[in-house]
Amino acid sequence: MTMSLIKFFSTNGQTESVDFKTALLMGQAPDKGLYMPEQIPQIRIEQFSKMSYPEIAYEVIKPYLGDLVSDSDLLAMLEDAYNYDVPVERVYDEKYVMRLDRGPTCSFKDYAARAMGRLIQYFLKQEGRSILILTATSGDTGSAVAHAFYGLDNVLVVVLFPEKEVTQRQRRQMTTLGKNIFPLAVNGKFDDCQALVKQAFADADLSALNLSSANSINIGRLLPQAVYYFYAHSRVAPRGEEIVFSVPSGNFGDLMGGLLAMKMGLPVQKFVVATNENDEFPSFMNTGIYEPIRPSKNCVSNAMNVGHPSNLARLFNLYGGQMDETGQVSLQPDLAAMRKDIYAVSITDEETRQTIKEAYSQYKVLLEPHGAVAWAGLMKYLQECGDASPCVSLETADPAKFPEEIVRATGINPPLPVAMARLDELEENFEMMDGQYSSLKDYLRRFL
Numbered sequence: 493m494t495m496s497l498i499k500f501f502s503t504n505g506q507t508e509s510v511d512f513k514t515a516l517l518m519g520q521a522p523d524k525g526l527y528m529p530e531q532i533p534q535i536r537i538e539q540f541s542k543m544s545y546p547e548i549a550y551e552v553i554k555p556y557l558g559d560l561v562s563d564s565d566l567l568a569m570l571e572d573a574y575n576y577d578v579p580v581e582r583v584y585d586e587k588y589v590m591r592l593d594r595g596p597t598c599s600f601k602d603y604a605a606r607a608m609g610r611l612i613q614y615f616l617k618q619e620g621r622s623i624l625i626l627t628a629t630s631g632d633t634g635s636a637v638a639h640a641f642y643g644l645d646n647v648l649v650v651v652l653f654p655e656k657e658v659t660q661r662q663r664r665q666m667t668t669l670g671k672n673i674f675p676l677a678v679n680g681k682f683d684d685c686q687a688l689v690k691q692a693f694a695d696a697d698l699s700a701l702n703l704s705s706a707n708s709i710n711i712g713r714l715l716p717q718a719v720y721y722f723y724a725h726s727r728v729a730p731r732g733e734e735i736v737f738s739v740p741s742g743n744f745g746d747l748m749g750g751l752l753a754m755k756m757g758l759p760v761q762k763f764v765v766a767t768n769e770n771d772e773f774p775s776f777m778n779t780g781i782y783e784p785i786r787p788s789k790n791c792v793s794n795a796m797n798v799g800h801p802s803n804l805a806r807l808f809n810l811y812g813g814q815m816d817e818t819g820q821v822s823l824q825p826d827l828a829a830m831r832k833d834i835y836a837v838s839i840t841d842e843e844t845r846q847t848i849k850e851a852y853s854q855y856k857v858l859l860e861p862h863g864a865v866a867w868a869g870l871m872k873y874l875q876e877c878g879d880a881s882p883c884v885s886l887e888t889a890d891p892a893k894f895p896e897e898i899v900r901a902t903g904i905n906p907p908l909p910v911a912m913a914r915l916d917e918l919e920e921n922f923e924m925m926d927g928q929y930s931s932l933k934d935y936l937r938r939f940l
């Protein structure tokens with residue numbers, strides 16, 4: 493008999509709470525809500541400045557797992573998952589950029605996918621089960637998840653991506669793998685892909701497939717995304733002072749990791765939440781009225797082209813409100829408390845490009861569009877609210893994923909990281925699909 497310390501409830505409140513393992517393997521709760529921990533453990537951070545990244549990850553994640561995973565297995569998994577650098581670069585004074593792009597697919601999605609992938613494999617082996625991971629991507633999740641599960645014989649991965657809104661290199665990271673990875677180019681937007689995936693989860697005809705999600709709706713992605721906030725803090729504020737984070741936000745999984753870290757006791761002064769022109773959340777923070785943007789706007793920071801972020805259901809819950817999966821708000825969150833913790837700002841494409849240019853000319857710091865949105869957001873915050881220190885802006889992808897934009901803004905052709913060295917030569921394999929649910933269902937039936 494295993495026993496977990498912390499249970500996970502659904503934000504829709506129509507289903508029973510479950511342990512971590514169940515929440516992880518299900519992804520979305522049966523009532524279409526998102527899982528959240530019933531209790532948030534307090535983490536002691538005094539020793540973190542002396543610890544490695546995997547050691548900090550262990551301290552942060554362990555309390556949620558109870559005895560579902562042995563201590564030594566968990567530490568080994570995390571050491572294996574986080575075998576790459578996590579640079580925290582000083583830009584000026586105490587303003588830093590944390591580069592979360594050194595994993596195998598060169599985006600911060602590797603942080604979540606690699607830990608979640610290893611945990612899922614661990615539990616599947618225990619149970620002798622197999623699953624089909626069905627996931628929607630706005631650009632980077634697909635490849636991170638595909639790489640995390642690549643070549644396993646008890647996992648199939650089907651990835652839906654918006655055909656016209658990912659860069660060639662982002663697409664190639666998904667379509668050049670083969671084996672158990674099945675990419676689908678959808679004629680539609682990310683929000684359409686996400687809606688299709690949600691519909692498949694709710695479809696009883698497909699239950700024999702054991703569908704699981706690897707989107708940021710999965711709690712297994714959220715917990716690892718709390719870790720790098722602790723890590724950054726330990727490196728720039730070893731005396732334990734409060735710091736500011738700037739988070740480039742699309743589906744708000746990254747931000748939820750940060751908020752969870754703060755609720756676990758991390759000293760944070762403010763989260764700057766920077767979106768691109770899909771400004772439904774900054775608008776909500778101004779007006780208290782939430783309106784999804786349909787269809788979402790196609791911006792250069794393409795992984796953030798989200799017109800209705802799934803994780804707002806969690807964010808609202810954390811502040812005492814309730815939002816269902818469609819974006820319907822049945823209980824308003826405590827806006828004053830949200831405004832105390834969060835400064836939300838929307839950055840235009842023009843500002844994004846200008847920021848890439850200026851960061852390079854002023855500081856010789858190469859940013860890509862998502863990291864530039866965060867940096868621009870931080871600069872606006874400092875201008876409006878006065879200086880604060882230290883500040884950490886998250887750079888979530890490698891500039892080489894967006895060569896056209898970088899060349900245009902800086903004249904520099906970003907060097908290709910080793911992980912992507914052969915990407916442009918490999919053969920691609922994927923299928924095209926219209927945005928109809930019946931097409932996805934037909935496609936998935938072949939795996940039954």
Ligand SMILES: *Cc1c(COP(=O)(O)O)cnc(C)c1O
Nearest residue numbers: 632742743744745746795862888
């Ligand atoms: C996914 C992604 C984001 C947005 O993260 P969310 O958790 O969806 O808010 C930002 N930058 C990059 C490069 C991404 O891939």
